[in-house]
Amino acid sequence: MQDKQLGSYRISAIGFGGAPLSVPGRPDRERAMKTIKEAWENGITFFDTADTYSLNEHDLGHNEQLFADSLPSAPGCVIATKSGLARPDGAWTRSAHPRSLRAACERSLTLLRRDVHPLYYLHAPDPEVPFAESFGELSRLQEEGKIEHLGLSNVSVAECEAALDIANVAAVQNRYHLFERSSSDVLAFCESRRILFVAYSPFGGPGQSSRLRQDPLLQDLASAYEASPYQIVLAWMMARSPQLLPIPGATRPDSIRDSAQAVRLRLSSEDLAKLDAHDTPSAR
Numbered sequence: 594m595q596d597k598q599l600g601s602y603r604i605s606a607i608g609f610g611g612a613p614l615s616v617p618g619r620p621d622r623e624r625a626m627k628t629i630k631e632a633w634e635n636g637i638t639f640f641d642t643a644d645t646y647s648l649n650e651h652d653l654g655h656n657e658q659l660f661a662d663s664l665p666s667a668p669g670c671v672i673a674t675k676s677g678l679a680r681p682d683g684a685w686t687r688s689a690h691p692r693s694l695r696a697a698c699e700r701s702l703t704l705l706r707r708d709v710h711p712l713y714y715l716h717a718p719d720p721e722v723p724f725a726e727s728f729g730e731l732s733r734l735q736e737e738g739k740i741e742h743l744g745l746s747n748v749s750v751a752e753c754e755a756a757l758d759i760a761n762v763a764a765v766q767n768r769y770h771l772f773e774r775s776s777s778d779v780l781a782f783c784e785s786r787r788i789l790f791v792a793y794s795p796f797g798g799p800g801q802s803s804r805l806r807q808d809p810l811l812q813d814l815a816s817a818y819e820a821s822p823y824q825i826v827l828a829w830m831m832a833r834s835p836q837l838l839p840i841p842g843a844t845r846p847d848s849i850r851d852s853a854q855a856v857r858l859r860l861s862s863e864d865l866a867k868l869d870a871h872d873t874p875s876a877r
């Protein structure tokens with residue numbers, strides 16, 4: 594698979610997001626591990642997890658454990674994780690106090706069976722905690738050798754700038770897909786600073802992903818290129834910016850195998866222009 598640069602690592606141009614394997618509606622452990630292995634066997638070397646990809650607060654680390662149990666500890670395999678959220682009774686809340694970030698970072702090192710995180714993100718700024726305190730703690734963990742590269746998620750351009758006053762940022766992970774481009778300013782900022790922009794929920798998330806199959810333009814392009822509508826979307830995303838790296842999720846090996854193959858797809862400039870203009874789903 595083609596690759597991208599993440600600090601000192603070469604990583605695949607499409608990653609794999611693990612959330613659907615651990616949140617409510619998740620598959621059994623055997624299918625989850627098969628899906629992760631399928632990603633690896635199809636050339637994906639960049640994996641996305643978080644301490645909170647779980648059912649609730651009693652299940653923290655479920656997703657990290659799955660990755661640790663499924664993937665080889667090869668140097669070319671990069672598992673990025675995050676902290677800064679909490680799951681009380683299964684809800685998603687913010688929790689980026691320096692103490693909890695430190696504890697989560699250390700717990701994740703143990704679960705992932707390593708001494709240093711190659712990439713560790715602040716999952717989201719916490720309105721109850723000054724941003725510089727949260728990100729400052731991650732920067733201290735980096736100075737202590739527990740984190741190699743720092744990342745941010747769910748941030749604005751102003752928050753990216755505030756972070757860069759504290760430490761280097763290797764990756765920013767925001768929601769971005771064909772029908773959701775509100776982070777275009779953050780993408781442009783990342784391009785200007787050569788920061789990797791990791792696009793999460795590239796198909797709109799598990800609840801929305803099936804609507805791509807109903808979209809007439811995607812159907813037409815899929816049939817013209819003998820590809821799936823998902824591959825068309827990923828090919829468009831990768832063509833959008835050399836800094837953009839999508840991380841599709843999946844609960845089925847077939848889905849991630851299909852997504853991984855999008856790296857080979859090249860859309861014509863005319864078709865890319867049609868997709869650029871296609872920012873809301875349409876119906877025939």
Ligand SMILES: NC(=O)c1ccc[n+]([C@@H]2O[C@H](COP(=O)([O-])OP(=O)(O)OC[C@H]3O[C@@H](n4cnc5c(N)ncnc54)[C@H](OP(=O)(O)O)[C@@H]3O)[C@@H](O)[C@H]2O)c1
Pocket residue numbers: 609610611612613641642716746747766767792793794795796797798799800802821823824840841842843844845846847848849851852
């Ligand atoms: N930083 C954050 O706050 C944040 C928030 C959300 C997500 N994320 C990350 O981003 C990752 C991806 O987002 P997501 O999982 O929410 O949503 P997504 O990637 O937009 O959609 C995942 C869904 O798309 C389906 N799918 C994927 N590839 C397919 C294919 N080639 N053909 C048919 N169906 C396909 C999967 O179906 P099947 O289940 O049938 O395989 C899965 O349910 C997450 O796993 C997580 O790592 C981060």
